[in-house]
Amino acid sequence: xxxxxxxxxxxxxxxxxxxxxxxxxxxxxxxxxxxxxxxxxxxxxxxxxxxxxxxxxxxxxxxxxxxxxxxxxxxxxxxxxxxxxxxxxxxxxxxxxxxxxxxxxxxxxxxxxxxxxxxxxxxxxxxxxxxxxxxxxxxxxxxxxxxxxxxxxxxxxxxxxxxxxxxxxxxxxxxxxxx
Amino acid sequence: xxxxxxxxxxxxxxxxxxxxxxxxxxxxxxxxxxxxxxxxxxxxxxxxxxxxxxxxxxxxxxxxxxxxxxxxxxxxxxxxxxxxxxxxxxxxxxxxxxxxxxxxxxxxxxxxxxxxxxxxxxxxxxxxxxxxxxxxxxxxxxxxxxxxxxxxxxxxxxxxxxxxxxxxxxxxxxxxxxxxxxxxxxxxxxxxxxxxxxxxxxxxxxxxxxxxxxxxxxxxxxxxxxxxxxxxxxxxxxxxxxxxxxxxxxxxxxxxxxxxxxxxxxxxxxxxxxxxxxxxxxxxxxxxxxxxxxxxxxxxxxxxxxxxxxxxxxxx
Numbered sequence: 001x002x003x004x005x006x007x008x009x010x011x012x013x014x015x016x017x018x019x020x021x022x023x024x025x026x027x028x029x030x031x032x033x034x035x036x037x038x039x040x041x042x043x044x045x046x047x048x049x050x051x052x053x054x055x056x057x058x059x060x061x062x063x064x065x066x067x068x069x070x071x072x073x074x075x076x077x078x079x080x081x082x083x084x085x086x087x088x089x090x091x092x093x094x095x096x097x098x099x100x101x102x103x104x105x106x107x108x109x110x111x112x113x114x115x116x117x118x119x120x121x122x123x124x125x126x127x128x129x130x131x132x133x134x135x136x137x138x139x140x141x142x143x144x145x146x147x148x149x150x151x152x153x154x155x156x157x158x159x160x161x162x163x164x165x166x167x168x169x170x171x172x173x174x175x176x177x178x179x
Numbered sequence: 180x181x182x183x184x185x186x187x188x189x190x191x192x193x194x195x196x197x198x199x200x201x202x203x204x205x206x207x208x209x210x211x212x213x214x215x216x217x218x219x220x221x222x223x224x225x226x227x228x229x230x231x232x233x234x235x236x237x238x239x240x241x242x243x244x245x246x247x248x249x250x251x252x253x254x255x256x257x258x259x260x261x262x263x264x265x266x267x268x269x270x271x272x273x274x275x276x277x278x279x280x281x282x283x284x285x286x287x288x289x290x291x292x293x294x295x296x297x298x299x300x301x302x303x304x305x306x307x308x309x310x311x312x313x314x315x316x317x318x319x320x321x322x323x324x325x326x327x328x329x330x331x332x333x334x335x336x337x338x339x340x341x342x343x344x345x346x347x348x349x350x351x352x353x354x355x356x357x358x359x360x361x362x363x364x365x366x367x368x369x370x371x372x373x374x375x376x377x378x379x380x381x382x383x384x385x386x387x388x389x390x391x392x393x394x395x396x397x398x399x400x401x402x403x404x405x406x407x408x409x410x411x412x413x414x415x416x417x418x419x420x421x422x423x424x425x426x427x428x429x430x431x432x433x434x435x436x437x438x439x440x441x442x443x444x445x446x447x448x449x450x451x452x453x454x455x456x457x458x459x460x461x462x463x464x465x466x467x468x469x470x471x472x473x474x475x476x477x478x479x480x481x482x483x484x485x486x487x488x489x490x491x492x493x494x495x
Contacts, residue, residue: 017186037187045180056187065350071278072266090266093259095198096277102351102488104196107189112260166488168415169351 003062004081004119005146005174006133007153007162008055012140015040015053019132019141023057026120026131030110035117036132052177055132055141056165057117058105059173060084066097066106074114081145082174083121088113102169119143146174183489196352196484202257204476208371209250210284210342211364211472213243215372217287217335219389220294224328227321229297233382240294240331242379247287276348280341283334290334293317293327339365346483353414354421354479354486359407366403370396371472374446374465386460390450393468397447404439421486430482438478442471 015038023029023036036057043050064084067075074090075097077083086097086106091113098106098114109115120130124143128134133141144153156162157176164173191198216239223229223236258264268285272278295303297317299310317323343361350356373393380386411422425434446464453460 020186033189034187037185039186040184042182042184043180049180068274069277069348071270071272071275071281072263073270073272074266090263091260092263092266093261094257094277095259096275096345096349098192098198099196099349099484100351104187104189104192104487104489107192108198108259112262114259169488 001147002081002145003147003174004060004083004124004143005153005176006119006130007142007144007156007176007178009140009142009156009160009178010052010054011178012138013053013055014138015055016137018135018137019055022131022135023117023120026123027118029115033107033109033115035115052179054165054177056103056105057132057175058084058101059103059165059171059175060117060119062172062174063170065100065102065171069096069100071096078121080121080125081119083119083124084116085118085121086114086116102166102171103173195487199257199480199484201477202253204473204480206250206253206257207342207345207364207480208473208476209246209253211339211368211476212371212375212469213247213250213287213368214335214337214339214342214365215368215370216240216243216246216376217290217294217331217338218369219372219376219392221328221331221335223385224294224297224324224331226328227325229318229324231382233385235376235380235382235385236294236328237298238300238379239376240291240297241300242375244288244291244295247284247291251284276341276345280345283337283341287334287338290327290330294331297324297327336365339368342368346479349483351488352421352483352486353417353488354411354424354483356418357407357410359403359410360479363400363403363407366396366400367472367475370400370443371469374468374472377460377465378462387454390460390464391454393465394447394450394454397443397450397468401439401443401447404443417486417488421482424482424486425478428482429485430478433474433478434482437474438471441467442474443468446471 017038020036029035039054039056041052060083072090074087078085093112106114106116129143133143142153144151160178162176162178164176187193220236220239223234228234228236267281296314299314304311340361343364346355347357347360370393373389373396377386377389408422411418424430446467449461449464452458
C-alpha cells in the first residue's frame with residue numbers, strides 16, 4: 001500500500017515562497033491564511049553560521065494525534081497514501097486537532113471548519129504532483145511513495161543525510177529534509 | 180545562537196496558540212464544579228440523608244442542571260462550525276476524549292433529572308403535577324435512591340476526570356501533557372463544589388462536614404499541584420519551560436497569588452480555624468476557593484496554549 005511523503009532538499013531551497021503562492025492559488029486558501037510556509041532556521045555564531053530554509057506544511061504523520069482526538073471522525077486518514085485530511089461536513093470546529101498538532105499546521109477556515117494541507121490529494125489522484133512541488137523553480141521538492149523502494153523519494157532518503165521536524169514529538173512525520 | 184523566522188501568521192495560531200478563549204475555561208470550571216456537586220449530593224443520597232428536609236441534596240442537582248447547561252452553552256459558543264454540532268452524536272470515537280466527554284455529558288442530564296425528581300422544587304411541582312407521582316414512586320424505594328446516589332457519584336467522577344484528560348491527551352502542549360492533570364481538575368472540582376454547597380447549605384451539620392471535606396480536598400489539591408510541577412520540571416526542556424510559565428513566567432502572578440495563595444492556602448487556614456471552632460464559618464473562604472478554581476482553569480488553559488515544542492523557551 002502506498003505511503004505518500006515529501007522530501008525537500010534544503011541545499012536547493014532558496015525560500016522564494018513559490019510553493020506558498022502555488023498552494024494558495026491551487027487550493028483557494030483565504031487571504032491571511034497559509035497551508036504551507038517558509039521557515040529560516042539559523043544556527044551558530046558569525047562567521048560559522050548555518051542557515052537552513054525549509055518549506056513546511058502538515059507532516060501527514062503516521063501517528064496523527066489530530067486524527068485520534070477528533071470527536072466526529074472529520075480528521076481522518078485517507079485510503080490513498082495515508083494522507084491526513086479533514087472532512088468539512090463532519091468538522092464541528094472544536095479545535096482539539098489544532099491543539100494536538102505539534103507543528104501548528106492547522107487553522108480555522110473563515111467558513112468555520114478546520115483546514116490544512118491535503119498534499120493536493122485532488123491532483124495526486126490524477127497522477128499529478130502537489131501544486132507546491134510542481135512549481136518549485138529550484139526543483140528542491142520531491143513527492144512520492146515512501147513504501148516503494150524504487151521511488152525517487154526513497155532513493156534520496158537512502159543516499160542523503162536527512163531529518164524530519166520534531167521527531168521527538170512522536171507523531172512520525174512523513175516530510176523529510178535533506179541536509 | 181538559534182534564530183527561527185517563520186512566514187506563517189495564521190490567525191489564532193501565530194505567534195502563539197490562542198484558539199480557546201474564555202469559553203473553554205468557563206466550561207471546564209462549570210463541568211468540574213458540577214462533577215464535584217454530583218459526587219457530594221450522590222454521597223448524601225447514598226448515606227440516606229434524604230430523611231433530613233434541609234439536606235442540600237435536594238437543591239444541588241437543580242443548581243447543577245443549570246450550571247452544566249451554562250457550561251454546555253459556553254462549549255457550544257466556542258465551536259467554529261456550530262451548525263454541524265450534531266455530528267458529535269452520530270459517532271463514538273474511542274480514542275477521542277472529546278467524544279467520550281460529549282457522550283458522558285448526555286448521560287449526566289438524565290442522572291441529574293432523576294436526582295431532581297427525588298424532591299421536586301415547589302415551583303416545578305406546581306406547574307408539572309405529573310412529576311409528583313414519579314417522585315412518589317422513587318421515594319417508595321429507598322434502594323432506588325441509594326442507587327441514584329451511587330450512579331451520581333460514578334458519573335460525577337467521570338465528568339471531573341474527563342475535563343482533565345481532555346487537555347492532558349493533547350501531547351503537543353507540554354504544560355497539559357501531564358498525567359496528574361485529571362487528578363488536579365477532579366480535586367479542584369470537588370473543592371469548588373464543597374465550597375459552593377457549604378455556602379448554600381441550610382444544615383449546620385452539612386456546613387461543618389463540607390468545610391472539613393473542603394480542607395481535605397484543598398490539601399490534596401496543593402499536593403497534586405506540587406507533583407504536577409515536579410513532573411514537568413523533571414521532564415524534557417519543553418516541559419521545564421512550560422512549568423516556568425507558571426513558576427516565574429507570564430502566568431506566575433495569577434498562579435501564585437490567586438490560585439495558590441487566595442484560592443487554596445488562605446481559605447484552607449480560615450476553614451481550619453472554623454472546623455476547630457476557633458472562629459465561625461465564614462462565607463469568604465468558600466468564595467475564595469470557588470474563584471481560585473475558576474482562575475486555575477484560565478491559567479492552565481492559557482498557559483497550556485502558550486506552551487509549545489517550538490517556542491516554550493522563547494515566550495517566558
